[in-house]
Amino acid sequence: MMRKLLILVVLTLIVLAGGIPLYIQRSYKEEVVAGPSVTDVFKLSKYFDGIKGTIADTDVFELKGAEEGGKTLIIAGTHANEPSAALLAYFFIENLEVEKGTIYVIPHFNRSGSLGPQPGGGFPLYYFVDTPWGEKKFRMGDRGFQALDQWPDPDVYVHYPDGQLLSYIDARNTNRSWPGRPDGYLAEKVSFAAMEMIRNEGIDVVIDLHEAEAMYPVTNCIVAPEKSMPYAIGAAFYVKGREKFENHVESSPAGYRGLSHREIGDWSDAYPFLLESPGVHLDQITAAKTPELIIDGIDPFVLKAGEKGLLFVPYDENGFSMDRRVGQHSSVIQEILSQWTKKNPDRGFKVSAPKHADIVENGLGFYFKDPSEADEDKVFLQ
Numbered sequence: 297m298m299r300k301l302l303i304l305v306v307l308t309l310i311v312l313a314g315g316i317p318l319y320i321q322r323s324y325k326e327e328v329v330a331g332p333s334v335t336d337v338f339k340l341s342k343y344f345d346g347i348k349g350t351i352a353d354t355d356v357f358e359l360k361g362a363e364e365g366g367k368t369l370i371i372a373g374t375h376a377n378e379p380s381a382a383l384l385a386y387f388f389i390e391n392l393e394v395e396k397g398t399i400y401v402i403p404h405f406n407r408s409g410s411l412g413p414q415p416g417g418g419f420p421l422y423y424f425v426d427t428p429w430g431e432k433k434f435r436m437g438d439r440g441f442q443a444l445d446q447w448p449d450p451d452v453y454v455h456y457p458d459g460q461l462l463s464y465i466d467a468r469n470t471n472r473s474w475p476g477r478p479d480g481y482l483a484e485k486v487s488f489a490a491m492e493m494i495r496n497e498g499i500d501v502v503i504d505l506h507e508a509e510a511m512y513p514v515t516n517c518i519v520a521p522e523k524s525m526p527y528a529i530g531a532a533f534y535v536k537g538r539e540k541f542e543n544h545v546e547s548s549p550a551g552y553r554g555l556s557h558r559e560i561g562d563w564s565d566a567y568p569f570l571l572e573s574p575g576v577h578l579d580q581i582t583a584a585k586t587p588e589l590i591i592d593g594i595d596p597f598v599l600k601a602g603e604k605g606l607l608f609v610p611y612d613e614n615g616f617s618m619d620r621r622v623g624q625h626s627s628v629i630q631e632i633l634s635q636w637t638k639k640n641p642d643r644g645f646k647v648s649a650p651k652h653a654d655i656v657e658n659g660l661g662f663y664f665k666d667p668s669e670a671d672e673d674k675v676f677l678q
């Protein structure tokens with residue numbers, strides 16, 4: 297009897313030791329200070345009340361310029377274990393200046409995934425960015441919706457409306473759930489809400505931000521379907537020429553369904569782009585997945601793989617830092633919008649934010665505002 301009781305106590309302690317930090321992380325809020333161009337903050341359920349009150353409902357920041365122009369939606373956090381996306385979103389919310397057109401920014405599109413790490417992935421619960429006023433703390437998330445919020449998984453995930461059979465795990469993947477449907481899985485509902493926003497607002501450009509492994513071919517690139525291709529090629533060409541970094545273009549495969557860069561363009565008038573920056577913390581072969589690895593992207597095993605020619609990005613002992621990844625996202629987005637504006641002046645944009653070279657030189661943290669110094673009504677909890 298005593299032995300059984302002892303086993304029960306030990307098991308309870310193990311569950312509590314593992315569960316309490318996850319519980320605390322799920323309620324930890326990131327802070328963002330609305331910058332000078334933020335004109336409104338509202339919930340995505342404004343366009344589809346089927347997600348209202350659910351974990352999937354997420355904040356949309358509107359940055360509207362004084363001059364009428366086009367509309368762009370920037371989606372971050374589709375995969376919440378690819379943090380340069382959410383950090384770019386916060387960086388834009390705090391720093392982007394919009395004179396013409398409207399930019400909408402969603403920091404945590406897959407909000408459920410942002411509230412907990414990947415089970416068995418070995419990732420830390422948080423990562424940290426150094427700022428002049430101290431360390432800024434962020435949640436490390438999961439790729440898909442958490443099973444806690446969408447369960448059980450089907451044996452096979454049948455894409456709607458195409459009927460293509462996808463892996464069961466992709467039922468929780470908000471980059472296989474496009475164009476979504478109002479009565480599907482929660483992941484499909486949130487994509488449907490975004491499609492409704494894109495159609496009802498008449499969004500011109502949609503940019504979905506990601507990170508990918510250095511050992512995966514579709515990394516450090518812009519993925520674009522046929523209609524977006526001229527803008528993507530122009531942007532890749534200009535960042536290479538003017539800003540001296542590589543960012544190639546990949547074409548969106550027409551036969552692979554559910555992805556933002558395919559379905560958004562097929563189911564609306566918008567021009568979609570998916571941006572990948574290299575996050576080596578995602579590579580399977582790394583040493584311990586520490587908060588530092590997420591930020592500095594320095595790993596001895598990835599370096600070794602690079603020496604053997606196994607990487608698809610330029611990589612050396614300096615790693616691939618968060619400053620570079622967010623900097624690339626910032627520059628490529630601004631260049632896509634500039635290319636777009638040249639061909640569509642009536643639906644154009646005039647926006648500006650620090651670019652790749654500035655962010656690499658000053659560090660990303662330099663641009664984050666201290667929430668304790670900001671007006672209370674400017675601080676938003678995410």
Ligand SMILES: [Zn+2]
Binds near residue numbers: 378
């Ligand atoms: Zn991704």
